[in-house]
Amino acid sequence: MDLSFLERDYTIPGEFLYLFVVFSVIIFMRYVIMSGLYQKLIYNKLARMIPRRIISPKYPDSQQKREIIWSGISSILFGVIGVLMIMAWQKGYTAIYTEWSEFPLWYIPLSFIGALFVHETYYYWMHRWLHHPNIYRLIHKVHHDSISTSVWTSFSFHPIESILQAIIIPVIVLIVPMHLSVLIVLLMIMTISAIVNHAGVEVYPASWRKNPIMQWFIGSTHHDLHHRRFTKNYGLYFTFWDVWMKTESGEFDDRFKKATTSQ
Ligand SMILES: [Zn+2]
Numbered sequence: 609m610d611l612s613f614l615e616r617d618y619t620i621p622g623e624f625l626y627l628f629v630v631f632s633v634i635i636f637m638r639y640v641i642m643s644g645l646y647q648k649l650i651y652n653k654l655a656r657m658i659p660r661r662i663i664s665p666k667y668p669d670s671q672q673k674r675e676i677i678w679s680g681i682s683s684i685l686f687g688v689i690g691v692l693m694i695m696a697w698q699k700g701y702t703a704i705y706t707e708w709s710e711f712p713l714w715y716i717p718l719s720f721i722g723a724l725f726v727h728e729t730y731y732y733w734m735h736r737w738l739h740h741p742n743i744y745r746l747i748h749k750v751h752h753d754s755i756s757t758s759v760w761t762s763f764s765f766h767p768i769e770s771i772l773q774a775i776i777i778p779v780i781v782l783i784v785p786m787h788l789s790v791l792i793v794l795l796m797i798m799t800i801s802a803i804v805n806h807a808g809v810e811v812y813p814a815s816w817r818k819n820p821i822m823q824w825f826i827g828s829t830h831h832d833l834h835h836r837r838f839t840k841n842y843g844l845y846f847t848f849w850d851v852w853m854k855t856e857s858g859e860f861d862d863r864f865k866k867a868t869t870s871q
C-alpha cells in the first residue's frame with residue numbers, strides 16, 4: 609500500500625486543505641456511486657421482479673435532494689475527521705499498524721470483531737440518547753425526517769450527529785491496535801451497511817431469521833421499522849442490544865416474513 613501521503617506536513621494549511629478536499633470528495637463520491645448502483649441494480653431490479661421485497665414505498669423527489677445535501681455536509685465533516693486521524697497517526701498517537709507481523713494473525717479477526725462490538729455498543733446507547741425529546745428535536749430529527757427511507761438516507765444526518773457517529777472510529781484506533789486493512793474494511797462496512805439498511809428493499813433470504821449467526825444482523829426491514837416507529841430497533845449492525853434491552857419491534861418477524869416469503 610502506498611503510504612507516501614504520511615510524509616507530508618498537514619500542519620501547513622495548504623497541505624491540510626488538499627487532503628481534506630481529497631478525503632471529502634472520495635467519501636461523497638463513494639456515497640453517490642454506491643447508493644446509485646444499489647438503487648439501480650438491487651432496488652429497481654427487485655421492484656420489477658419481486659415487488660414484495662420493496663418495504664419502503666416511493667418517496668418524494670424533494671426528500672432525495674434534501675438527503676443528498678445533508679449527506680454532502682456529512683462527507684465534509686468525515687473528511688475533516690479523516691485528516692485529523694492521519695495527523696494523529698503521523699504523531700504516533702494511534703495504534704494503527706501496517707506490518708502483518710507486528711501482531712499474531714489471530715489478532716486480525718479479534719480486532720475486527722472487537723471493533724464492531726464496541727462500535728455497536730457505542731451507537732446503540734448514543735442512538736437511545738438521540739431519542740431524548742430535547743436532543744431529538746435539536747439533532748436527530750434531520751435523519752428521521754425521512755420516514756420512508758432510501759439509499760440516499762444513509763448519510764443524511766445533522767452535522768452534530770455526523771460528528772458523533774464518526775468520532776468513535778478515531779477513538780477506537782487511539783486505544784486498540786488495528787491493522788490498516790482492518791480499518792479500511794470497517795470503513796467500507798459502515799458505508800455498505802448504512803446503504804443496505806436504508807435502501808427500502810429487503811435483500812436477506814427468509815432462512816436468515818432462523819440462522820444462529822445471521823439472525824443477529826440488522827437489515828432493511830429492521831431499520832425501516834425504526835424510521836416508522838421511532839422507539840424500536842435502535843441497533844446499527846446487530847440486533848443483540850435491541851433484544852437484550854427489549855427494544856426490538858414486535859412487528860419485525862411478521863414484516864420480514866412478508867417481504868421474504870412467497871404466499
Ligand atoms: Zn436510519
Ligand SMILES: [Zn+2]
Pocket residue numbers: 735738739748752834838
Ligand atoms: Zn433514530
